[in-house]
Amino acid sequence: MASPHAPFFPIIYVRGYAMTEREQDETTADPFCGFNLGSTVYRATPDKTKPAKKFVFESPVLRLMSDFGYADVYDNGLDILDGEWEGSLSLRSIVIYRYYEQASALLGSGKTPDISQFARGLSDLVLRVRDLACANPDNRLAPEDFRCHLVAHSMGGLVCRAFLQNPDLGDDQARASVDKVFTYATPHNGIDVAGINVPEWLGAADMNNFNRENMARYLKLEALYKKTQRVDWLPEEVFPSERFFCMIGTNRADYGVALGLSRTFAGHGSDGLVRIENASVWGVNARGKFSAPCATAYTYRSHSGYFGIVNSEEAYQNLTRFLFGDVRVDIWVDIDSVQLPPEIQGKAVNALYQFELLASPRGKRWYLTRRMAEEDSVACRSHQDLVDPAKKDARSIYLSTVFLANRARVNPARPSLAYGMTLGVRVPDYEVDRKFWADTHYEGGYLFRDTVIVEMVPPQTPGDAWTTRFGWQSDNVGHATESLAYRTLKTGKQVMTIAFGNDNAPGIAGRVRFVVSAWNAAADGQEVQ
Known part of the structure; x- marks a missing residue:
């Protein structure tokens, strides 16, 4: 049964890893465990020699309160896990999972439990929130209809996954209560230091939480790990992959932990701690076969700090659109053909094609997703991938997912949801006979690069079809004039395609x-025609 309150459910925030006793004490002393931190600066470009730009982001907590009417759950100095706390909860509540209290020297024993205990504690917290929400007569809510959202940073995402994926680490009723999961910069496939996974024997400060063999145990992925040597799998039978979102940071330069040693050892292609390739999750069916990528978006932000991913407008917009938005758009490119330079056609060629994507809503000053070669966040395919008939699946490349919201329209008189999308395919470094082919090579060139405006008008009355237009900006700047044909899938989704290249x-x-x-369709009765 769909909840009449959808999609505005309690948000449970699960913070990330705190290594030292001091960090654990600081976490315990903060009522919101960092979810209340904002920012006034952002990097306009990856060039750190240029000054940052001023851009005020008040914090996720304040924005959820001001934009959507959420509130914290603290009352008379107590939180909901204190035995003296009395009352009931609004469904628009922000609940902080304060799991480091038991590890803190301030309020706990000073000994850090393992991640399995954190997962069990999250299960208990979900049930506590459910009971308090159902006790509120204004909610008119039965326990079986209760839902909540999990929002997590870094290791907090692994706590959420352990709770959801391991039946030994929580209650089935608690798991059934989770509607969506959003993770910021979570090392879903572990943490690599200088290209090597954190060793299992490194138990100091619980760093082995990020060792893949240990992760496979607490995530209940031993068989898949043995087969693939990866642990970034989300079994569809335990939680649907389409309800899981991964926000990925790509700025390693601004991560200053350990005097910059962390970003040095994490290397390029990371947020300063978590490698980009380890920060997403992939759905897998009951047969252990890949089913679908979870929704992902990329932003030029570091793991934490002044330029961190949690206290950023980009991540907040993805969070709220994922939780409360109206339309979901998964963006793919399907490659039909690639042509080599005439001089090397017919020869054995190695080449790596890099696919860039930038997507931004109309009237906004930020990107919903940003994948750039200079930031090591591109999608890649080899020349062999794109020309070998036996590798048909490799020619379909998932780029990102964006969520659009009717409330975000700049001009209420315009019913359309619109965004600009820049697609770029870099000219590869062609290698012939394992040697770089320098003839006619110009670094940074593109085989294709253009921006398309996509404007979608949802059905205005039941039974109507969507109206969708597009326009490549090289043809008509600022306008979407061409009608976009679509077809409807059996799943109720629409597929629309635009040809590109030559x-x-x-x-x-x-x-x-x-x-x-349509996203959150149960809340407003929308259907994809």
């Missing part, structure tokens, strides 16, 4: 594919 030599041609669906 068959020049060198060149690339294919289609941008948008898989569109």
Whole structure:
């Protein structure tokens, strides 16, 4: 049964890893465990020699309160886990999972429990929130209809996954109460130091929580890990992958932990601690086969700090659109052909194609997702991937997911949801006979790069179809004039495609594919026609 309150459910925030006793004490002393931190600066470009720009982001807590009417749950100096706390909860509540209290020298024993205990504690907290919400007569809510959202940073995402994926670490009723999960910069496939996974024997400060063999045990993924050597799998039978979102940071330069040693050992292609390739989750079906990528978006933010991912407008907008938005768009590119330069056609060639994507809503000053070659966040395919008939699946490349919200329209008189999307495919460094082919090479060149405006008008009356237009900006700046054809899938989703590129030599041609669906449809009765 769909909840009449959807999608505005209690938000439970699960903070990240605190290494030292001092960090654990600081966490315990903070009522919101960092979810209340804002920022006044951001990097306009990756160039750290240029000054940061002023951009005020008040904090996730304050914005959820001001934008959506959420409130904290503290009362008379107590939180909901204190035995003296009395009352009931509004469904628009922000609950902080203060799991480091038991590890703190301030309020606990000073000994850190293992991650399994944190997962069990999260299960207990979900049930506590459920009981208090159902006790509120204004909610008119039965326990079986209760739902909540889990929002987590860094290791907090692993606590959420352990609770959801391991039946020994929580209650089935608690797991059934989770509607969506959003993670910021979580090391879903562990942490690598200088290219090597954190060793299992490194128990100091519980760093072995990020060792893949240990993760496979507490995530209940031993068989899949043995087969794939990865632990970033989300079994569909325990939680649907489409309800899971991974926000990924790409700025390692601004992560200053350990005087910069962390970003040095994490290396390029990281947020300063978590490698980009380890920060997402992939759905897997009951047969152990890949089913779907979880929704992902990328932002030029570091793991934490002044330029951190949690206290950023970009991540907040993805969070609220994922939790409360109206339309979901999964963005793919399907490659039809690639053409080599005439001089090397017919030769054995190695090349790596890099696919860039930037997507931003109309009228906003930030990107919903940003994948750039200079930030090591691109999607990549080899030349062999794109030309080998036996690798058909490799020619379909998932880029990102964006969520759009009717409330965010700049002009209420315009019913459309619109965003600009820049797609770029870099000219690869062609290698012939294992040697770099320098003829006609210009570093930073593109086989294709253009921006398309996509404007979607949802059905205005029941039974109507969506109206969708697009326009490449190289043809018509600022306008979407071409009608976009679509087809409906059996799942109720729509698929729309736009051709791009050409068959020049060198060149690339294919289609941008948008898989569109109504999001949070139970809340407003929307359906994809």
